[in-house]
Amino acid sequence: MAERGSTGEFSGSLTSSTLPPPRTRIFKIIVIGDSGVGKTCLTYRFCAGKFPEKTEATIGVDFRERLVEIDGENIKIQLWDTAGQERFRKSMVQHYYRNVHAVVFVYDVTNAASFRSLPAWIEECKQHALGTEVPRILVGNKCDLQDSIQVGTDVAQQFADAHSMPLFETSAKNPNSQGDGSCGNSDHVEAIFMTVAHKLKSQKPLVLSQPPGGSPGTINLSRGRDDSGDGGRGWGCSSC
């Protein structure tokens, strides 16, 4: 973490030593979808760099964070790994949606029911007054299980188009496999979350910013401009 800069007297033009220290912007991204689709594995993969050996159903929410640098700016990607099971969500739901910057909807490509649940998850977002400026993406997980696919790319792409979301198909378990044919066309988990972060950075949405070394008590709220001119809907990704 960078040190706080000198607060020496102002004398003439601003230099790097007199400018306030850069702030780390925090992007809050919630990951939602049915139980068992792999939300915990995807978020763990991105933040810890590997597939977890064992997972249990998430209760309430788990937080995972990763610091990344985009165009020279420090960004903290804060992933909210939510519970898919209704009984583990109830008391937490309003916290998920507060000040959220982006939503990742996850289904399991080997489980058609998890795909059919997506409208209900979209409806939940609507009920929590999520604005259209909040970017959303659709992720089909478990692409490594090629022999068990129940949700084809075409139908998923149609759904994504109908809801103005980019679609990514991936595997939290085996996102880089090419040699045996499995996951040959899948997106890397890394690329998915980084695409969201790039989008948020260019969009400059409502941002929680934290000075270097700052405590939770120093978090500020500010709203930047949307420079994209598309109300936050445009995506510079390969899948759309």
Ligand SMILES: Nc1nc2c(ncn2[C@@H]2O[C@H](COP(=O)(O)OP(=O)(O)OP(=O)(O)O)[C@@H](O)[C@H]2O)c(=O)[nH]1
């Ligand atoms: N083959 C394969 N299995 C996966 C993948 N991602 C997750 N799994 C498995 O799917 C099961 C459920 O994964 P979780 O990440 O715990 O699912 P979840 O969506 O967090 O479930 P809840 O916390 O109950 O909402 C686990 O047994 C994982 O090992 C994947 O990409 N490929």
Ligand SMILES: [Mg+2]
């Ligand atoms: Mg989980």
